[in-house]
Amino acid sequence: MIKQIYFQSGQAVQQGQILIQLNTDVEQAQLGRLQAKLKQAEMAYHRTKLLIDSHAISRAEMDTALADRDMTRAEIQQLQASIKQKTIRAPFSGVMGIRQVHQGQYLEAGTGIANLVDFRQILANFTLDEQLASRLKIGQSVQLKIDAFPEKSFTAVLKPGMYAKLDIQESERPSLVVPETAITYTAYGNTVFLAKQDHNKLIVQRVAVVLVSSVEGIDYLSSSTVQGRSAVTLRMQLNRDSTQALTEVMAKVNQVRYKLPEQAFDPVIERSSGESTDVAYIGFSSEQLSLAELTDYLSRVVEPMLSTIDGVAKVQTYGSQRLAMRIWLDTDRLASRGVTAADVANAIRQNNYQAAPGQVKGELVVSNVNVSTDLTSIQDFKNLVIRNDAQNLIRLQDVATVELGAASTETSASMDGSLRSVLIPVVTIPLSMLGALGLMLLCGFSINLLTLLAMVLAIGLVVDDAIVVVENVHRHIEEGASPVAAALIGAREVAGPVIAMTITLAAVLPLLYQLPQKELAPNEDQASVLAAIKAPQHANLNYAEHFNQKLDEIFWTFPETSTTWIINGTDGPASSFGGTTLSTWSERVHSADEIQQQLQAKVGDVEGSSIFVFQNPALPGSTGGLPLQMVLRSAQDYSTIYQAMQNIKQKARESGLFVVVDSDLDFNNPVIRIEVDRAKANSLGIRMQDIGEALATLVGENYINRFSMQGRAYDVIPQSINTQRLTAQALTRQFIRTDQGTLIPLSTVAIPAAGVSLGQALSFLEQAASELPTGFSYDWQADARQYVQEVNIYTQIGLVTLIGLISLDRRAAILKAAQIRLRPILMTTAAMVFGLIPLLFATGAGAHSRFGLGLVIVCVCWLVNTIKTFTLAVYKSYNRLTNRRKNHDVEWAEQPACCCLSFCV
DSSP states (O other): OEEEEOOOTTOEEOTTOEEEEEOOHHHHHHHHHHHHHHHHHHHHHHHHHHHHHTTOSOHHHHHHHHHHHHHHHHHHHHHHHHHHHTEEEOSSSEEEOOOOOOTTOOOOTTOOOOOEEOTTOOOOOOOOOGGGGGGOOTTOEEEEEETTEEEEEEEEEOOTTOOOOOOOOBOSSOOOOOOEEEEEEEOSSSOOOOSSTTHHHHHHHHHHHHHHTTOTTEEEEEEEEETTEEEEEEEEOTTOOHHHHHHHHHHHHHHTGGGSOTTOOOOEEEEEOSOOOOOOOOOOOOSSSOHHHHHHHIIIIIHHHHHTSTTOOOOOOTTOOOEEEEEEEOHHHHHHTTOOHHHHHHHHHHHSOOOOOEEEEOSSOEEEEOOOOSOOSHHHHHTOEEEEOSSOEEEHHHHEEEEEEESOOSOEEEEOOOHHHHHHHHHHHHHHHHHHHHHHHHHTOOBOHHHHHHHHHHHHHHHHHHHHHHHHHHHHHHTTOOHHHHHHHHHHHHHHHHHHHHHHHHHTHHHHTTSOOOOSOOOOOOSEEEEEEEOOTTOOHHHHHHHHHHHHHHHTTSTTEEEEEEEEOBTBTTEEEEEEEEOOGGGOSSOHHHHHHHHHHHHTTOOSSEEEEEOOOSSSOOOOSOSOEEEEEESSOHHHHHHHHHHHHHHHHHHTOOSOOOOSOOOOOOBOOEEEOHHHHHHTTOOHHHHHHHHHHHHSOOOOEEEEETTEEEEEEEEEOGGGSSSHHHHTTOEEEOTTSOEEEGGGTEEEOOOBOOOOHHHHHHHHHTTSOTTEEEEEEHHHHHHTTOOOHHHHHHHHHHHHHHTTTHHHHHHHOHHHHHHHHHHHHHHHHHHHHHHHTOOSTTHHHHHHHHHHHHHHHHHHHHHHHHHHHHHHHHHHHHHHHHTTOOOTTTHHHHHHHHHHO
């Protein structure tokens, strides 16, 4: 039997660390008996030794005493070894998997406890097409990509019996690794906090922030707290090893787990990459099932099926209502029968108990012992005896309504030329692309929009180089050289300039980051427009559904709307998220940008909530939310920060630069503060714990324990009916039991106080933040953080390509005279410009990116090459002529012809 468990799921452990201690009570008792027996055998041996010296006993008796002592010692050593084996230690260092056993469970030989993963070495099985098997050899090194670690590339060695299948995964965009690790703490239901409303939650948040702040590779971290839940999010640096960070966070959370409140669930640690945007939404509805029953069906049947589809990383159900046994307590019936909410909670805990007695081991058969100590149906809960009076039994159905319902009702969702000259570039293109694909595979890149764009630009550069070589070879043939000799001489002459041109591309990359920052990436028309809705903090689900219905009606005023959906309660009842899917580009007149602007203007007239309309980010890795997010940092209290934040918000609204101005720190949530007369409560024998637990049971939706139904476990949640907890006065009518056993209303020792209600763009905000008092600093989040760090990705590609073109054959033009290099320069420039002109007139999805790229390359490339053709040779010739005049070594016959020809063309 397991006596103690010393690890948690996901915990990093060291070799030799104790994982599980099995029960050794029987062995310890046997050890004590044997130690006493050994002491007696030692005494007997010493007596016989004295007697043998005096010849009082025989030698055989002496040998028997010695054998008894040695046998007892051997039994003790054997028992000690058995006890040592019941202390299970980690055989090597690694990370524990999901724990499969619990305290008190009986184990048999071979029972799995948990998986221990050693990340130092990974063995993987692979399959390979038989036609390709001959290319592999035992001991050959290969590069592997593993689905579990998509951001890492592994170097492996082939072993006998193992085969490899290597392929390039195709996706829309490259897998930018911007890992996030979130530590989510959930309180024991929505506990009611007395006097200091958020005391426990702030403790959790601060502890979590302090413990993870020392993890290496953190870009920034943020924390949030709502009623009953706190979360800390770590944003890791680009391409940081998120697996290592996850291990470090797990270890640090385990170090301070004991500091969390006793009612807290174990913190949940999750890891996600920057590409966490949902790619598909599927709506489910039923006329026969309730929302809670439909949610249960989706979790049992649909989610497992979708999760097994290749390429699906995560399946999440929005607007779900988890099934639970809801016990709606009637405080009037409780009081009439002399029962309190605490009595009901204790009765459920004591009589709905999931036991695991163990096994009965016979001579030949092992039988499991199952005892029905738990409740499994609605009728079982209704018949539960709360109290046994002398005259009658008080059952749960006498004081409450029992039903299968939703565990929480805070979320919902709704959804409605010459062949020879052409042949050379044609041959070079696939050859260069095969090499590029091989290099991409080796480096772990996938085929996506950016890599395909890089291929197009690479093809252009390959064609340019091919034109230069072909033109130079053709010139030598025209001068009388044989084709073979012309090919050798022509290739040898331009080999250096072609290689220098390629090196130029890499050499200028550091200079690119000195350019003014403009944007991360232009918006793409992804045929969808999203909306974030924020209601007042005091709003509940009914409030959100009422006002969000108006947003759905506005969606359908646009003829381009195909489907709409709204998810209520995404981050508490006051937060919602929705959107509309547009028809295809060919079936609509307006772009997503135009619809977004019109939609934002219409939702501005919706009263009762703040709505922000936006589109999905063009590139992965965005943190989500509003694109411009400023973070105020200060060591002062929240009230001072709130006042400073309100000043900046007011200035931002008055500037007219912003459509939506919002903040995530709100002190306008109404609070019912209950003041307890401690002296009177003590005189009546009422403890503060009794008051807190009674209110938590009646108001907080706290789960008591779980019950089994159809092979799954569900929560048991008692709570007072809605009409008896609408006001502060209704709360004080709850009854509390004194030490003498009598019931008194809460209003006797506690009264409710009065309701409490505590109630371009970057340059402007920086100016406003500069006026903050001493002790404040600021930072940026979301797209604004990337804005101040990055250059438009497509502009980067365009400028790199442009640099390669405007420096094309520059050395050859200077040294070999402009009349020789004029034709290839014009040919390569014209080929690139005319090839990219279609980008300027692009329509449909992705037009913004293509237009920006084409505009940079076509306009600047044509302009720079035109100016260069007229001025470069003149300048270089004049510069060289000036230098030679100074040295009195002028050669007039060579240079004027060169500069004259270049200037006149």
